[in-house]
Amino acid sequence: MRGMNGSGEQLERKTKPGSGPGQAGPEGDLPRQAWTLLFELMHTHMRNFPALAAELDLSPVQAHVLRQLGEGPLAMSTLAAYLSCDASNVTGLVDRMEARGLVVRRSSEQDRRVKMLVLTEDGAALRERLLERIFEPPDAICGLPEEDLCALRDIMRRALGAQ
């Protein structure tokens, strides 16, 4: 198929030649090369996400909410921040998930304006099934030799650690 913008046609950016963290060499911008390939892999894989969520009767956004909701009670405003969306949006989102019995609202005792979200037993069980599927590595990853996988893991740890 296509949809490939690999081979970096219009991406040959020899822009900043000199200093700084963006190394530009004879092959072009190295961070951008690596990132473009990584993005391509991820984007291809992510096309399946709506279908994956649908298998659990979740919308894509509900699946993201379920993923975020594992680590104890979460204020609705915090969830809105995680989702990078407006608070008014979270109201309807939680309405639907609460109606389905996945989460419950609980008023905070410290600040009675705040409502904390807690997973129900059903919600926690569904979340486990979801995570199992989300973190299933795609064939492109599984097919890599062990040394590549080790290197990839270590590089990603360094990248995330430096955040």
Next chain:
Amino acid sequence: MRGMNGSGEQLERKTKPGSGPGQAGPEGDLPRQAWTLLFELMHTHMRNFPALAAELDLSPVQAHVLRQLGEGPLAMSTLAAYLSCDASNVTGLVDRMEARGLVVRRSSEQDRRVKMLVLTEDGAALRERLLERIFEPPDAICGLPEEDLCALRDIMRRALGAQ
């Protein structure tokens, strides 16, 4: 697609012994480790995508369409397949983008049922700006040492090549 299979049966991953491409070792499933980290990096980065698109007055989906639309005319049905969505959806999507002057519909001469999408000049210009932003590597990547970036690029090439 809602019945679901094993109803609660989890996939006991790390008990898969020995052979096959999925190596299970004392540290657990190596592909899954690498993938989970990669997923986390990508997910964090992708939270900014709606805002990035909004800066160009695009919805997230319109941005994806623009990205796919660079390489010559594309049938609407093909676009629907790329987006993994229903054809009826593409009609409205293209309506709005056409109204804004980013694309035009052109009837195919081979098969007059088919309509091909072509970027306008404005559409192509906006696409260039979009791609420049999309493939801007995040700090977590830019901060990696050069050898990590080379290794990452090469590993991703192998992963994508083996698709």
Next chain:
DNA sequence: TATTGTTATACTCTATAACTATA
């Protein structure tokens, strides 16, 4: 006054089903 969550409104995205025009 400022903040948390809700409501009202409007628009976009999405799927299903029925329709048309081609093939």
Next chain:
DNA sequence: TATAGTTATAGAGTATAACAATA
């Protein structure tokens, strides 16, 4: 008959603005 695209409809996701309760 089958396929490509449209229309109609319905529901979900999203932002803005106005609001109530609380701080």
